[in-house]
Amino acid sequence: MTSGPASAVRSPAADAAAASVDADEVVRFARALIAAPSENPGGTEDEAAAVAADILSSLDIAPEIVRGEEDRPSVMARLGGAARPSLAWNGHLDTVPAGSPDTWSQPPFAGEVVDGKLIGRGACDMKGGIAAALASAAAIRRAGVELGGSLWLHLVADEELAGIHGTKVLWERGMLDQDAAIVGEPSELQLGLAERGGAWITATAFGAAAHGSHPERGVNAITSMARLLLRLEEALPDLRHPLIGGPTVNAALIEGGSAPNVVPDRCAIQIDRRTIPGETDPAQVIAPFERLAEEIGREHPEVRITFELHEWCDAAEGRPGDPIVRLAREAVAAEADGGPPAAVGFSGITDARYYLNEARIPTVILGPGSLTVAHTADEWVEVDELVRAARAYARVFVAFLGA
Numbered sequence: 088m089t090s091g092p093a094s095a096v097r098s099p100a101a102d103a104a105a106a107s108v109d110a111d112e113v114v115r116f117a118r119a120l121i122a123a124p125s126e127n128p129g130g131t132e133d134e135a136a137a138v139a140a141d142i143l144s145s146l147d148i149a150p151e152i153v154r155g156e157e158d159r160p161s162v163m164a165r166l167g168g169a170a171r172p173s174l175a176w177n178g179h180l181d182t183v184p185a186g187s188p189d190t191w192s193q194p195p196f197a198g199e200v201v202d203g204k205l206i207g208r209g210a211c212d213m214k215g216g217i218a219a220a221l222a223s224a225a226a227i228r229r230a231g232v233e234l235g236g237s238l239w240l241h242l243v244a245d246e247e248l249a250g251i252h253g254t255k256v257l258w259e260r261g262m263l264d265q266d267a268a269i270v271g272e273p274s275e276l277q278l279g280l281a282e283r284g285g286a287w288i289t290a291t292a293f294g295a296a297a298h299g300s301h302p303e304r305g306v307n308a309i310t311s312m313a314r315l316l317l318r319l320e321e322a323l324p325d326l327r328h329p330l331i332g333g334p335t336v337n338a339a340l341i342e343g344g345s346a347p348n349v350v351p352d353r354c355a356i357q358i359d360r361r362t363i364p365g366e367t368d369p370a371q372v373i374a375p376f377e378r379l380a381e382e383i384g385r386e387h388p389e390v391r392i393t394f395e396l397h398e399w400c401d402a403a404e405g406r407p408g409d410p411i412v413r414l415a416r417e418a419v420a421a422e423a424d425g426g427p428p429a430a431v432g433f434s435g436i437t438d439a440r441y442y443l444n445e446a447r448i449p450t451v452i453l454g455p456g457s458l459t460v461a462h463t464a465d466e467w468v469e470v471d472e473l474v475r476a477a478r479a480y481a482r483v484f485v486a487f488l489g490a
């Protein structure tokens with residue numbers, strides 16, 4: 088996209104939009120969203136979607152609810168007249184469960200502000216970010232800025248469980264066709280340009296059952312699995328990504344055996360193997376585990392273990408030179424006291440992969456709040472950072488789409 092000269096994020100229109108961000112409004116939006124629980128798993132996004140839709144309607148922006156097969160709601164809305172250029176801003180309406188309220192210092196759905204921090208489930212991940220985006224849209228309206236293209240808000244369901252019933256539905260329906268995208272996951276207003284992927288692998292050890300009083304007559308599948316478990320990290324390739332680091336492996340679940348007096352003939356584990364950009368072939372991820380099992384088998388011939396991929400999620404990577412990334416960098420720099428934001432990697436998996444990998448749209452992850460407090464009790468985000476995010480978004484929206 089034509090993004091204009093380097094000063095596009097500091098144009099009079101961008102300045103006016105940023106200056107029109109109302110701090111009280113950002114907090115009000117965030118509190119309303121937090122007060123509408125949308126725990127995933129365990130709930131639906133209906134209440135939170137209704138709050139977002141009401142806010143949009145109050146801004147004269149018509150919301151559209153998109154539901155996938157499971158009836159989970161994502162809210163789509165468009166601000167601006169011309170079709171192009173177009174920019175998507177994505178945020179998820181669902182949160183992880185709040186857990187026991189006893190572990191919180193404030194009620195998890197109250198959205199209390201204590202010492203400049205907004206506390207609540209979703210404050211940081213990522214109802215705060217959604218509030219910032221909505222407040223920036225409100226500011227653009229209030230400033231009387233007419234966008235030269237279209238800003239699409241994709242407020243989606245189900246990100247926490249892989250986005251199958253949220254962003255993926257939008258992708259399947261051809262709705263991810265913008266010229267660029269911002270995914271507002273908490274990045275501390277740094278530029279998220281890479282995220283890890285995942286391979287979920289079932290490893291099964293096969294033994295031979297026997298009476299528990301005669302283990303020598305059987306083959307203990309749990310013992311075979313134990314020999315593998317302690318060496319799992321040897322199956323990691325020697326790879327490093329500059330923003331993400333190396334791949335990881337975690338034995339996440341285990342089951343085996345049938346009775347206390349029987350030699351177990353089967354033991355299975357779920358391996359959570361996180362990948363880095365460039366690891367695109369499941370077979371190459373699984374092969375080192377198979378080689379490791381073979382190696383163990385040379386010393387312990389009774390060991391027989393198979394590996395099966397049951398889920399795969401590609402890692403994703405943005406490009407630092409894309410106009411949307413450059414404008415995001417300049418917009419954050421315009422709102423921060425420090426220097427320009429750094430490029431960072433995400434250790435988790437986000438919906439950015441649908442934009443980057445499926446729709447092939449230039450994308451940056453940029454949002455308020457820190458991943459280190461996401462999913463925790465007393466999840467919080469600084470009110471100041473929410474306001475800075477809203478102002479930075481307003482600058483990017485106006486700069487990318489023109490005024």
Ligand SMILES: [Zn+2]
Pocket residue numbers: 179212213246272273
């Ligand atoms: Zn999130």
